[in-house]
Amino acid sequence: MGWQDYSLLSLARQGLSGNRGWKQAWRSPAPKKKYQVVIIGGGGHGLATAWYLAREHGIRDIAVLEKGWIGGGNTGRNTTNVRSDYMFSESAAMYDKALKLYEDFARELNFNIMLSQRGWVTLFHDQHQMESARHKLNWMRCNGIDAEILDRAALAKLIPGLRADNPRWPVLGAVLQQRGGTIRHDAVAWGYARGADRMGIDIIQNCEVKGFTREGDRITAIDTSRGTIGCDSVGVAVAGHSSVIADMAGFRLPVTSRCLQAMVSEPIRPILDVAMISPATGVYLNQTQKGELVMGAMLDPGQSYGQRGGPRTVQKVVEAAVELFPAFGQARLMRHWGGIVDIVPDSSPIIGATPVSNLYINCGWGTGGFKAIPVGGLMLAHAIATNRPHPLAEKFGLDRFRDNRLVDEGAASGIAH
Amino acid sequence: MILLRCPYCREMRSEAELTWGGEAGIMRPADPAIASDTEWTEYLFMRTNTKGWLQEQWCCSAGCGQWFKVERHTVSHQIRQILRFDEAFSDVTIAQEGAA
Ligand SMILES: Cc1cc2nc3c(=O)[nH]c(=O)nc-3n(C[C@H](O)[C@H](O)[C@H](O)COP(=O)(O)OP(=O)(O)OC[C@H]3O[C@@H](n4cnc5c(N)ncnc54)[C@H](O)[C@@H]3O)c2cc1C
Numbered sequence: 001m002g003w004q005d006y007s008l009l010s011l012a013r014q015g016l017s018g019n020r021g022w023k024q025a026w027r028s029p030a031p032k033k034k035y036q037v038v039i040i041g042g043g044g045h046g047l048a049t050a051w052y053l054a055r056e057h058g059i060r061d062i063a064v065l066e067k068g069w070i071g072g073g074n075t076g077r078n079t080t081n082v083r084s085d086y087m088f089s090e091s092a093a094m095y096d097k098a099l100k101l102y103e104d105f106a107r108e109l110n111f112n113i114m115l116s117q118r119g120w121v122t123l124f125h126d127q128h129q130m131e132s133a134r135h136k137l138n139w140m141r142c143n144g145i146d147a148e149i150l151d152r153a154a155l156a157k158l159i160p161g162l163r164a165d166n167p168r169w170p171v172l173g174a175v176l177q178q179r180g181g182t183i184r185h186d187a188v189a190w191g192y193a194r195g196a197d198r199m200g201i202d203i204i205q206n207c208e209v210k211g212f213t214r215e216g217d218r219i220t221a222i223d224t225s226r227g228t229i230g231c232d233s234v235g236v237a238v239a240g241h242s243s244v245i246a247d248m249a250g251f252r253l254p255v256t257s258r259c260l261q262a263m264v265s266e267p268i269r270p271i272l273d274v275a276m277i278s279p280a281t282g283v284y285l286n287q288t289q290k291g292e293l294v295m296g297a298m299l300d301p302g303q304s305y306g307q308r309g310g311p312r313t314v315q316k317v318v319e320a321a322v323e324l325f326p327a328f329g330q331a332r333l334m335r336h337w338g339g340i341v342d343i344v345p346d347s348s349p350i351i352g353a354t355p356v357s358n359l360y361i362n363c364g365w366g367t368g369g370f371k372a373i374p375v376g377g378l379m380l381a382h383a384i385a386t387n388r389p390h391p392l393a394e395k396f397g398l399d400r401f402r403d404n405r406l407v408d409e410g411a412a413s414g415i416a417h
Numbered sequence: 418m419i420l421l422r423c424p425y426c427r428e429m430r431s432e433a434e435l436t437w438g439g440e441a442g443i444m445r446p447a448d449p450a451i452a453s454d455t456e457w458t459e460y461l462f463m464r465t466n467t468k469g470w471l472q473e474q475w476c477c478s479a480g481c482g483q484w485f486k487v488e489r490h491t492v493s494h495q496i497r498q499i500l501r502f503d504e505a506f507s508d509v510t511i512a513q514e515g516a517a
Pocket residue numbers: 040041042043044045046065066067068069070071072073074075076077078079080081082207208209210237238239240241260261262296337338339340341365366367368369370371372
């Protein structure tokens with residue numbers, strides 16, 4: 001194996017020799033007959049789970065099975081906003097742990113994820129929302145999360161293109177979490193994949209899980225498009241396809257699969273130096289390092305597994321963005337796409353044990369699980385390795401629905417979806 | 418874009434005129450007093466989330482205001498049945514529908 005570290009020196013050396021010396025960042029092995037742990041889903045959460053199983057628990061006999069290519073699901077389709085402004089203390093603890101792990105990512109995995117903590121701004125449009133802004137400031141500070149309120153004048157300085165006095169959705173103020181921002185999404189999948197591969201973990205792409213072989217309440221083997229693979233335990237991190245896997249394993253989930261769309265404009269000069277959301281209009285936007293404006297939407301109506309949405313959503317997003325930033329009206333849209341997200345009634349994730357005794361799940365992140373990838377991997381790895389919930393995951397088990405102990409962030413922090 | 422002809426007012430309604438109401442046919446436990454926690458959990462939270470044909474309910478919210486039922490494919494969005502609320506889905510299977 002051996003580390004081929006990325007550094008200024010290796011960059012210079014490779015640059016001078018025509019970049020022909022780079023090695024593949026991970027292998028493409030054929031599946032073995034059996035693994036101690038099989039992870040289904042090669043998105044960020046699945047790959048991070050494999051990495052933490054090796055790093056925290058010393059388990060290396062692991063395969064990650066991905067039906068397409070790694071990061072080709074929501075991990076490579078999201079608008080890349082990261083933040084930890086959740087209200088319940090158990091949520092804030094979990095999401096802030098994720099942000100801290102992201103802050104350490106480059107050091108730990110020798111992979112530049114382009115973490116840009118340029119600030120996460122939540123806009124408020126009327127007097128009632130300004131009261132909830134003060135509420136939000138309080139709960140964030142109680143949770144030990146950085147937060148400040150910006151008035152119109154401060155906003156005008158921070159976001160010069162914003163037309164705060166627009167007649168349709170006037171902006172009265174905002175809450176800023178300075179540690180929030182964006183990350184290059186593919187890099188998260190690639191960084192964990194490279195790290196996991198170097199621990200000896202097999203990442204197997206183009207390998208679709210089609211069914212399970214069961215003995216009693218355990219799964220003993222997994223039927224895939226590349227043959228049958230034996231296993232001692234299974235981790236599932238397939239986001240919008242969670243119900244499909246649960247059906248195969250014979251249990252039900254409180255999940256509906258929905259299409260969430262995003263879009264980018266052509267690249268323009270730097271104009272927007274924060275990542276931001278306007279919950280009232282449902283639009284969230286940031287500008288990439290390449291200059292494109294990335295804009296995210298609300299969910300399309302109806303359950304869907306088709307990774308494409310309708311034009312009405314695109315229109316709504318563009319309308320809100322242009323109302324807030326009249327100058328954006330000159331830019332053309334370049335691409336738009338959809339991802340299938342796993343929506344649960346309380347907008348909080350489901351982590352850990354399932355009715356199948358050796359199958360553990362990580363799902364329910366819905367429209368907001370990119371920011372949580374490191375902690376999602378950490379928590380699922382803990383469940384698989386110890387058969388107990390990670391301390392941060394105790395409130396987020398599947399059993400919370402039977403016990404009627406929801407963690408309703410949809411209501412609490414007003415998650416837009 | 419979802420387009421559905423409302424079975425009550427007979428108008429073709431677009432997404433903007435419709436409200437999605439989730440899975441069709443969810444039944445409240447007949448005798449709440451004796452329903453177990455598991456039955457309540459099923460009723461309140463667990464959902465059919467098929468990759469394929471799904472039965473759901475929509476409301477003609479900007480039109481006549483009636484709720485109605487639809488059978489729709491969750492990958493292709495093809496519509497197979499649209500019914501009034503008191504009608505039952507028929508058990509059609511189209512040979513060439515294929516797996517999703
Ligand atoms: C448009 C959009 C914008 C978003 N914006 C944000 C944001 O700004 N911030 C944020 O935090 N979150 C955001 N999200 C949510 C975030 O993208 C997801 O919560 C997160 O990426 C989920 O990661 P994952 O690894 O669980 O899933 P995925 O990355 O979807 O990975 C799951 C993988 O499982 C594979 N798979 C499925 N079925 C099988 C099978 N049978 N066999 C083998 N493999 C299978 C899939 O191919 C896929 O690669 C957004 C999502 C979308 C769609």
